[in-house]
Amino acid sequence: MNNLTILPVLLPLLTGIILLFVTKSIIIQRILSMLSSIIGIGIAGTLVYNVSAHGIIALAVGSWEAPFGIVIVADMLASLLVLTTTIIVCAVLIYSFYSIGEAREKFYYYAMVQFLLVGINGAFLTGDLFNLFVFFEVMLMASYVLLALGGTKVQLRETIKYLLVNVIASALFVITVAYLYSVTGTLNMADLSRKIAEIGQPGIITVIAVSFLIVFGMKGAIFPLFYWLPGSYAAPPIPVIALFGALLTKVGIYSIFRTYTLLFYHDQGYTHTLLGILGILTIIIGIIGAVGYWDLKKIIIYNIIIAIGVITFGISLMNEQALIGTAFYIMHDMIIKAALFLLIGIMIKLTGTNNLREISGLIRTYPVLGWSFFIAAISLAGIPPFSGFAGKLLILQGAAAESAYLGMAVVLLSSLFVLYSVMKIFINGFWGEEKEYPKKDIPYKKLLFPAVLLVAISISYGLGTEFVYPFISQAAETLLHPDIYLDAVLKE
Amino acid sequence: MKTNDLILQTVTKVAAFVIILFSLSIFLGGHYSPGGGFVGGLMTSSAIILLLLAYDLKTVAGILPVDYKLFIASGLLLSVLTASGSLLFGVPLMTHAFTYVDLPLLGHISLHTAVLFDLGVYLVVVGVTMTIIQTIGESE
Numbered sequence: 001m002n003n004l005t006i007l008p009v010l011l012p013l014l015t016g017i018i019l020l021f022v023t024k025s026i027i028i029q030r031i032l033s034m035l036s037s038i039i040g041i042g043i044a045g046t047l048v049y050n051v052s053a054h055g056i057i058a059l060a061v062g063s064w065e066a067p068f069g070i071v072i073v074a075d076m077l078a079s080l081l082v083l084t085t086t087i088i089v090c091a092v093l094i095y096s097f098y099s100i101g102e103a104r105e106k107f108y109y110y111a112m113v114q115f116l117l118v119g120i121n122g123a124f125l126t127g128d129l130f131n132l133f134v135f136f137e138v139m140l141m142a143s144y145v146l147l148a149l150g151g152t153k154v155q156l157r158e159t160i161k162y163l164l165v166n167v168i169a170s171a172l173f174v175i176t177v178a179y180l181y182s183v184t185g186t187l188n189m190a191d192l193s194r195k196i197a198e199i200g201q202p203g204i205i206t207v208i209a210v211s212f213l214i215v216f217g218m219k220g221a222i223f224p225l226f227y228w229l230p231g232s233y234a235a236p237p238i239p240v241i242a243l244f245g246a247l248l249t250k251v252g253i254y255s256i257f258r259t260y261t262l263l264f265y266h267d268q269g270y271t272h273t274l275l276g277i278l279g280i281l282t283i284i285i286g287i288i289g290a291v292g293y294w295d296l297k298k299i300i301i302y303n304i305i306i307a308i309g310v311i312t313f314g315i316s317l318m319n320e321q322a323l324i325g326t327a328f329y330i331m332h333d334m335i336i337k338a339a340l341f342l343l344i345g346i347m348i349k350l351t352g353t354n355n356l357r358e359i360s361g362l363i364r365t366y367p368v369l370g371w372s373f374f375i376a377a378i379s380l381a382g383i384p385p386f387s388g389f390a391g392k393l394l395i396l397q398g399a400a401a402e403s404a405y406l407g408m409a410v411v412l413l414s415s416l417f418v419l420y421s422v423m424k425i426f427i428n429g430f431w432g433e434e435k436e437y438p439k440k441d442i443p444y445k446k447l448l449f450p451a452v453l454l455v456a457i458s459i460s461y462g463l464g465t466e467f468v469y470p471f472i473s474q475a476a477e478t479l480l481h482p483d484i485y486l487d488a489v490l491k492e
Numbered sequence: 493m494k495t496n497d498l499i500l501q502t503v504t505k506v507a508a509f510v511i512i513l514f515s516l517s518i519f520l521g522g523h524y525s526p527g528g529g530f531v532g533g534l535m536t537s538s539a540i541i542l543l544l545l546a547y548d549l550k551t552v553a554g555i556l557p558v559d560y561k562l563f564i565a566s567g568l569l570l571s572v573l574t575a576s577g578s579l580l581f582g583v584p585l586m587t588h589a590f591t592y593v594d595l596p597l598l599g600h601i602s603l604h605t606a607v608l609f610d611l612g613v614y615l616v617v618v619g620v621t622m623t624i625i626q627t628i629g630e631s632e
Contacts, residue, residue, distance in 0.1 A: 003579050003584060003585055006585045010572070010576060010585070013572055014572055014576075017565055017568045017569050017572060018569075020561070020564065020565035020568070021562070021565050059584055059585070060584055061584055061585055061586050062584060062585070062586040062587050062588065063583055063584050063587040
């Protein structure tokens with residue numbers, strides 16, 4: 001029994017509620033949410049340490065043991081993702097202080113960020129399928145508000161789109177859970193895993209697995225279901241995009257990761273091949289978008305889609321190297337996407353436009369911004385000393401072990417195009433003639449601080465691969481051998 | 493011609509109290525019979541909505557001068573604190589406790605911390621419903 005497991009959910013929930021009481025004072029809101037996210041990082045760090053020392057920690061909420069009650073399960077992957085999430089939210093909060101604007105701050109902005117964090121952390125930590133649904137909804141409700149908050153025309157249009165897609169996806173989620181419940185009679189993930197293993201995944205379970213792929217694919221934007229993402233993510237202000245781009249889609253991907261390694265791993269010939277094909281197609285679509293656009297936001301948004309494709313492809317391989325690589329890559333991608341969005345956010349603030357053709361010569365006046373962007377860009381592409389390298393290398397090794405050469409080629413080529421798309425921003429935006437921009441008073445250094453912080457974390461993540469590796473291989477160990485998870489939750 | 497709501501308003505004065513009492517009964521009986529915080533809260537807000545129909549936003553705001561957004565916040569706080577109260581006793585979150593007590597008038601009854609949790613739900617439901625309706629009613 002360890003209540004530490006639930007604290008990453010409880011803390012932002014409590015903070016969010018307290019923030020509802022103090023909407024009038026922006027200063028108090030800022031202090032409280034900052035304080036809470038720093039404590040949150042501490043808690044998540046302790047959680048990672050404890051899981052690495054003692055193995056999976058399962059908490060039976062309300063003292064009702066699994067499979068009858070709800071369990072909160074902190075395995076290594078979930079704890080690491082919780083830690084990454086809290087760090088990103090902390091950085092984005094600092095950025096929000098100087099950019100989001102008083103009107104939004106007074107209208108529950110910080111409370112909604114906290115509720116978003118509740119949903120994300122809860123979705124990572126839960127050990128119950130319906131509970132996962134509820135945390136998804138908590139996260140989505142908060143994201144609807146964050147997307148619509150401010151009420152500009154484009155935000156309203158995109159919120160309607162986003163809402164429609166997610167309501168349909170959520171309804172499908174409930175239907176799929178209902179199917180699975182009527183086949184197995186349980187909702188606890190560990191118990192589900194055991195029951196599915198007992199009946200050996202007959203056809204109906206494979207159908208359910210594919211339905212889950214559709215549901216989570218809609219949330220996580222994989223190939224045929226990504227159409228809502230580019231428009232919706234371009235609408236809100238930059239800190240909100242950074243939160244969405246770094247965190248929301250990853251929750252969908254994490255759910256695929258969890259269900260396809262814990263529940264539906266008996267008929268890999270069908271489900272995992274499908275997953276692999278969709279992953280590759282997702283990469284290709286992402287490449288087309290990232291290369292085609294001259295809009296700063298759109299380029300990075302399509303890079304999210306590429307990363308999702310790579311992660312999906314990594315999951316589909318289901319061998320040790322590929323899973324370690326995927327876990328590496330998810331965390332790298334969360335950090336670097338948040339950093340990139342914050343950096344282009346500063347560029348957009350400085351120049352007043354997000355059309356790349358109208359920007360040039362920023363590096364003379366803003367060298368720190370330029371070089372941070374450069375480092376973030378080559379980390380994204382996966383140049384060796386930086387953070388994107390280890391994950392992709394391991395995924396490629398995993399693919400080679402499975403003889404998935406087409407996928408390997410696509411992943412390798414995708415790195416090239418990713419590099420091209422972000423270097424396009426660097427070369428066109430930072431090099432060249434200096435241009436006159438309408439001088440605006442923006443707190444450049446204060447905005448730069450969280451972005452540079454994230455880039456620094458990303459660099460140390462890349463350089464400290466040896467240090468991080470044991471944690472991640474422990475995470476992959478659990479994913480590869482569901483029995484470890486089952487034993488920890490069901491305690492037999 | 494000026495409309496006259498005399499009958500509606502007179503009936504409302506009686507009906508609103510009956511509805512509120514019934515909603516409290518449903519709320520408190522939730523553990524043993526159908527009901528609980530959610531329906532109880534909805535029914536209480538339906539009583540207030542009846543008042544809104546018979547009178548107008550200003551009058552009802554005069555009768556019940558409360559900020560329903562604070563209802564939501566305090567309801568949430570109550571539920572979360574009840575749930576996390578178990579942290580103090582070193583048991584898993586949301587572990588509830590109950591005891592039997594003899595109260596004057598009410599007799600031998602059980603008191604359960606789940607009621608506090610439900611009270612939070614009740615407050616949130618009332619707060620959310622009334623906030624939605626007031627916001628829609630006030631916007632032009």
